Amino acid sequence: MFDNSIRFAMAQIDTFVGDIQGNSDKVVRYCAEAAHHGADVVVFPEMSLTGYPIDDLTFRDSFRRAASDAGRRLASRLQDVGLGGLTVIVGTLGLGSAAAQKGKIWYATDHNRLCAIRGGEIVATYDKHFLPTYGVFDELRLFAPGDGVTVLDVKGRRVGVAICEDIWRDGGTVAKLANENLDMLVSINGSPYNAGKMDTRYNLVRKRAMECGAPMMYLNQVGAQDDLVFDGGSFVMSPDGTLLEQSPQYREDLSYWTLPATESASLDLKQIDDSRSDCAELGCLDEQMYDTCVLGLRDYARKNGLDKAVLGLSGGIDSALTATIAVDALGADNVWGISMPSRFSSDGSKTDAEQLASNLGCHYATEPIDDLFDAFQKRLSLEGVAKENLQARIRGVILMGYANRGNMLALDTTNKSEFAVGYFTLYGDACGGYAPLSDIYKTQVYRLAKWRNDEAVRRGETAPIPQNSIDKPASAELREGQQDSDSLPPYDELDAVLSAYIEDGDGRADMLSDGFSQGTVDTVMRMVDRAEWKRRQAPQGPKVSSRALKHDRRIPVSQHFQE
């Protein structure tokens, strides 16, 4: 009998928004590799030819046309290089029936489209049905919804397709596909990481595979795009929830999985390594969060043409963890740590910064700021917070001098707790193009630092972060004897309130009934609300949580709601 098994290649690639040519080249390379390994079908992520998400590039006429042509051109190219026998599933922007209105108002008329290519042609298309418009997503701004279903015929088998959000909601495409007697369901995705997302995906895919009574492939992109980090982690799951194949997170990958021939009794169940039983499927949560920050920074730098970074090293835990992330992302020789001590800096701070740089093997320089501070103060005679800000801003000027001179990316070391309550100086420590810790609470900063040090020890390397940076009380060191706890609640309490207010969307009454003190709740809510204007001007950083500030949580600057 004819062997109607289908060998799928899972092309978990990183794409570059707007670089249609480069993305297409990569697709061709992966197809060649997959064909060499006997694949029948090669699956690429959502909008793989355009990159994802493209935001308002959607409305640029030249871009729309290039994106829409890209599928057809890819089909020809694949045919030309002898890969026409493959079935290739890619995503791109598809022109809608109406032309986008040029000029004053842009309405969404185009589609987030999947193209199935074979034999030099686009043999089928599918337009995304559910368009996510919440959190970091704005797809109803950008696309018009599709309403059909598409089932591909591959070797006489029925392969249904869906795009990302289509599988996150009941009804729509999946409900229709459930009646299509599928042999296989394939979903192409652009799903950014947040903590716990892998479990959510597993549960979701299990449900959809069961509904369709067929194995399901979840194919995700990998790589960072601005504040979003796509973690990959593609997989295939059987209708009973068994993991049949699993791609790694945080790197490009080409894995294979074969849908058995019809007469084959059962699916080839893959044994998943669960030797690290205290962790989630693909590594501990701490590891995932850390890797998210590393990949976020690496891709932000690379996609913006930068390979070097500079940051201020205060001897504190935030700059220590940021520097470690930077070295892991860019290499020690591409990272410059600048210690900028003042009369308020403790001796420990200077030696801790130097020790960190030495552990990491990165560049290190010292730029004391007292003389510059005195020169400004002779003029301005600032007091209180204004005087503290002045020190941070002098450091910002020095840091940006290094960045501009060396064509380096300046890194903001602000963490999410500080970012949330406005405990940072705009144009001071918030200088920079990227803030790796902007979605990591202070208590998580400690946890990640500990995880990274432990990991180094596990690998037989030196723990990078000096124990003293972890142990000593947090301080901005902008006045004599200052500690963060002078201005803020203890971090464990602060972070608990912030997480309730930001991630859980709790109101004042919710938090009080959860046992937080009224004083803390009122102080924290007011600080968060008043810092909106400062956050708007802070650099972006990788989304790690279920609700990052700014892009994910859009609050007016001018507002006066009080509970």
Next chain:
Amino acid sequence: MFDNSIRFAMAQIDTFVGDIQGNSDKVVRYCAEAAHHGADVVVFPEMSLTGYPIDDLTFRDSFRRAASDAGRRLASRLQDVGLGGLTVIVGTLGLGSAAAQKGKIWYATDHNRLCAIRGGEIVATYDKHFLPTYGVFDELRLFAPGDGVTVLDVKGRRVGVAICEDIWRDGGTVAKLANENLDMLVSINGSPYNAGKMDTRYNLVRKRAMECGAPMMYLNQVGAQDDLVFDGGSFVMSPDGTLLEQSPQYREDLSYWTLPATESASLDLKQIDDSRSDCAELGCLDEQMYDTCVLGLRDYARKNGLDKAVLGLSGGIDSALTATIAVDALGADNVWGISMPSRFSSDGSKTDAEQLASNLGCHYATEPIDDLFDAFQKRLSLEGVAKENLQARIRGVILMGYANRGNMLALDTTNKSEFAVGYFTLYGDACGGYAPLSDIYKTQVYRLAKWRNDEAVRRGETAPIPQNSIDKPASAELREGQQDSDSLPPYDELDAVLSAYIEDGDGRADMLSDGFSQGTVDTVMRMVDRAEWKRRQAPQGPKVSSRALKHDRRIPVSQHFQE
């Protein structure tokens, strides 16, 4: 016979986002005033009880409940103070049938709702049908669409209602209302200004009034909310396009218009003053743009608890116009202009800055930066652009010192041309909480400066902006003999290309076929694309054009589309 004429009061008010109590208090005050003047119906803007737009406050459970209760509470209050006989039309957030999902993902379930109040009760509601999700609007993120129509009975007459976007699109509510034999159509709006918007509104309302065969009231809010400036300019128009009543722009107002009794032969046609025949209906375009900047700044300061502003005065046209706007918005005694000359500043610059401050009557101080520059350079030895940025950043530190010390709003003087191509120094001249010129091209800056000077002369006052600031070639004065034209195309050419690229959404081929030189087009497109990360960190300013940067035009930082 019973007089069934209806006296409408047009309550064109400014609301404060989130301040449900304060907004409700204002509504009651306006109702009392309108009742005193014999009104039957008082009409308030879209979402008048919550303020507009509320962005993700929509998802805060305590806010949703307070907003949803606000209509009922207002009805009781009006009844209690003896205003129960009025029919009052207000807007608020209305709870949808499903509860918003608490926590991880927020879906839109609530409505942008109109409430008609009479006799201590909400007698009718209407939920907005079309939810704008383009440009600066994100309403499909925030609200679920309504699908009914509502016709109020007032003195036996049929008054149909709609909310803003409902009248901008064919179909939906208006199409249904056209069959409802209306005596009057009322639309409540939150429509931000952009150049030419009044004509667009007139044309639109004429069309809808004609469709419904009834006079139509267009009631807009006034006042600024972050980057959006609501200009008011409410009006009533007859089905034949005659303007029956016109409220002023840029200030709160309570005007009246009476729908004649049924037996009355004709509408009371109002003669509109067209004595300024070279201008649009409500003042020249230049005047409108200037007033938009003034109101934008005034409300941003007020709504954020600030009454004083500080800015650097370079002697150039941008800082001169910004200072003039600041004085018009906040009063001369609340504005500090700081001259911060360096060795590269021309003598004229210093005297022009001083003359400007003297003309305006604002505070003035001089802070030379050479000693600070030398102190940094002894350390950093920067060259080229890095050296230029250093000067701008030293000025930024001084300016923020003044701002922090005096609790003043720092103003960024960057114009749209500079903003677009990245011709500004982040953390330098881009310091500040608000950028009044961020949507005004350089060539428009000159025009507005001329308009403001001419206007002063018309009023018999001193022209504020020194002629020399208008006449001399533009220069950042960051190196010897520098002129903007060393780095940029001439401003008339630059602004024409920018306007084609940004407002019109033209591609490279479009611009070349329009006769722009290839070199200029390629340079400008590349500069605009590469400056996205800098713009993200720049302060917001008033939207004046059909497409402001950032909020209105959302382009990824990391992208590589090339035409």
